[in-house]
Amino acid sequence: MAKPKFMNADGTAIVAPRTYTDDQGKTHCGVADWHGAPVPPGEATIVPAGCTRYYEGKAISMLIRQFVPGMKTDYHTDPADQHQVTFMIDGEAAVGAKDGTSFHLHAGEFASVEDDHGEGHTAVDATGKGFTQLFVAVPARS
Amino acid sequence: MIRRRSVLAGGGAALTIGGIAIGGLAEAADKPNPLAAAFAADGKSMKVIRILLKNDGKTRVAEGQVGADDSPYPLFKQFLTSKASAVAIYGAPAHHKIAGAKASAKAMLFICAGETVFKAGGAAQRCPAGTAILVDAGSGEGLTETAGPDGYTAIKVQLAD
Numbered sequence: 001m002a003k004p005k006f007m008n009a010d011g012t013a014i015v016a017p018r019t020y021t022d023d024q025g026k027t028h029c030g031v032a033d034w035h036g037a038p039v040p041p042g043e044a045t046i047v048p049a050g051c052t053r054y055y056e057g058k059a060i061s062m063l064i065r066q067f068v069p070g071m072k073t074d075y076h077t078d079p080a081d082q083h084q085v086t087f088m089i090d091g092e093a094a095v096g097a098k099d100g101t102s103f104h105l106h107a108g109e110f111a112s113v114e115d116d117h118g119e120g121h122t123a124v125d126a127t128g129k130g131f132t133q134l135f136v137a138v139p140a141r142s
Numbered sequence: 143m144i145r146r147r148s149v150l151a152g153g154g155a156a157l158t159i160g161g162i163a164i165g166g167l168a169e170a171a172d173k174p175n176p177l178a179a180a181f182a183a184d185g186k187s188m189k190v191i192r193i194l195l196k197n198d199g200k201t202r203v204a205e206g207q208v209g210a211d212d213s214p215y216p217l218f219k220q221f222l223t224s225k226a227s228a229v230a231i232y233g234a235p236a237h238h239k240i241a242g243a244k245a246s247a248k249a250m251l252f253i254c255a256g257e258t259v260f261k262a263g264g265a266a267q268r269c270p271a272g273t274a275i276l277v278d279a280g281s282g283e284g285l286t287e288t289a290g291p292d293g294y295t296a297i298k299v300q301l302a303d
Contacts, residue, residue, distance in 0.1 A: 004255035004295060014231065014295075036233065045230070046249070046300050048240045048287075052233040054295075059226035062250065062299045063211070064274075066185060066219040085229060087254055087297060089272065090178035107177055108255070108271075110231070132178060134252055136229045136299055 006110050012036055014054045016110040017103040019095060021118030027077075029101035029121070032112045055085065060137040064089065069130040075120040081140045084113035091131025094124045107131075116140050177254075177272035185219045186210055190274045191267045193245075193260060195281040201242065201262045203285070206276070222250060222274060225302040232296060234258065234289040242285030248301040251275040256294030261286045 008015050014034040021027045034054040039045050047053045060082060075098065078084055088105045095111075096102035098119045104126055105111050115121055125131055180189040192206045213220035227247070234240070234256075242262070257270040262285040269275055271294075 006254070006295075034231065046228050046298055047230045047232040048234065048243075050235070050238055050240070052235075054231045054233065056230040056232075057228070059229040059299060061224065062226045062229075062301075063223040064188075064221040065213070066181070066221075068217045071217075085231070085297075087252065090175050090181075107175055110254075132181065134297065136226065136297065138229060 005106070005108050008033065014110055016112050017095070017105060018112040018114055019097060019121045020114040021077075021116075025118045026099060027097045027115045027119040027121055028099055029095060029097050029103050034110075058139050060139065062134070062136045064132065064134050066132045067091075067093075067125060067130055069125060069128055071123070071125045071130065073123045075122055077118060077120040078113050078116050079137070080116050082116055082137045083140050085136045085138055086111045086113060087134040089132040089134060091129060092126040093131050093133070094126040096122045096124075114140070175272075176270060179272050180274060188221050188274070190222075190276050191260065191269055193262070193275060193277045193281050193285065195278040199283060201278075201281040201283050201285040203260045203262045203265055203267045205267065208276075222276075224250070224299075226299045227302040228300040230298045232298065234293050234296075236289060236291055236293045238289040238293065240287040240289075242282040242287070244282040245277050245279055248279045249277040250299045250301060251277065252297045252299075254295045254297060256292050257290035258294050258296075259288050259290070261288075 006014050016032045018032040036052040036054050039047050039053050088107050088109050090107050093105045187207050187209050190206050194202045211220045211223040253271050253273045255271050260267050
């Protein structure tokens with residue numbers, strides 16, 4: 001297996017595009033690095049023993065959603081006090097913020113949606129064929 | 143309706159001159175996206191692997207199918223909708239063996255890259271990238287898991303209902 005596309009160059013972290021809102025309420029697109037680390041013995045965790053943890057925290061809900069072809073949103077925020085840890089299963093989405101920053105999320109990539117307030121972001125079906133995404137809602141401040 | 147789709151291998155690299163394909167780049171044809179292989183073409187169901195707690199207390203592994211859930215947005219199909227209590231993204235090294243500890247709660251494991259194999263009761267289920275695995279609370283006795291030759295990366299969600 002080739003190195004997964006979501007890993008950084010040296011394979012030590014998952015690189016995930018993110019949306020986030022700064023202290024002035026302005027929303028931006030950026031990048032989150034989820035660094036890998038072994039789970040210390042005796043720690044309460046849902047990660048199996050001997051594995052490398054990149055991310056762990058409380059969760060609120062989960063779902064897999066298939067978006068219709070041509071789906072396009074206006075600027076929106078996700079539910080207040082929730083962030084979304086996501087994985088793109090199929091298709092491609094273009095995500096943008098009002099400041100002009102943007103990213104494309106492809107199948108096989110993670111993303112972190114953190115703008116539960118502020119200007120929000122847009123999401124567009126980049127191929128016109130629809131896309132499928134796994135969402136896990138997590139507390140904004142856990 | 144969203145159908146099972148493909149990713150375009152080679153991206154935009156296919157080169158044609160006057161409608162004639164040039165060299166190997168012309169092989170940039172649609173390839174199946176294995177991450178989406180679990181979804182039925184009609185978008186009404188998806189295959190899953192179940193790790194089941196049977197009445198005898200033993201664990202079994204089996205292939206199953208789940209239907210689409212009711213979505214608050216009728217234009218979207220939605221699957222595996224559930225409340226959750228915890229989430230982790232982790233990587234298992236190549237050939238890593240994980241003993242079947244008893245699952246304290248229901249869980250969903252989604253293989254994002256690589257593969258793993260679950261065995262119980264004489265049956266084995268290979269779970270490549272794109273597989274969703276539903277784990278019963280209390281299951282685990284007699285279950286073994288072995289990561290594939292390149293390991294795997296997964297999202298694990300501990301479910302709350």
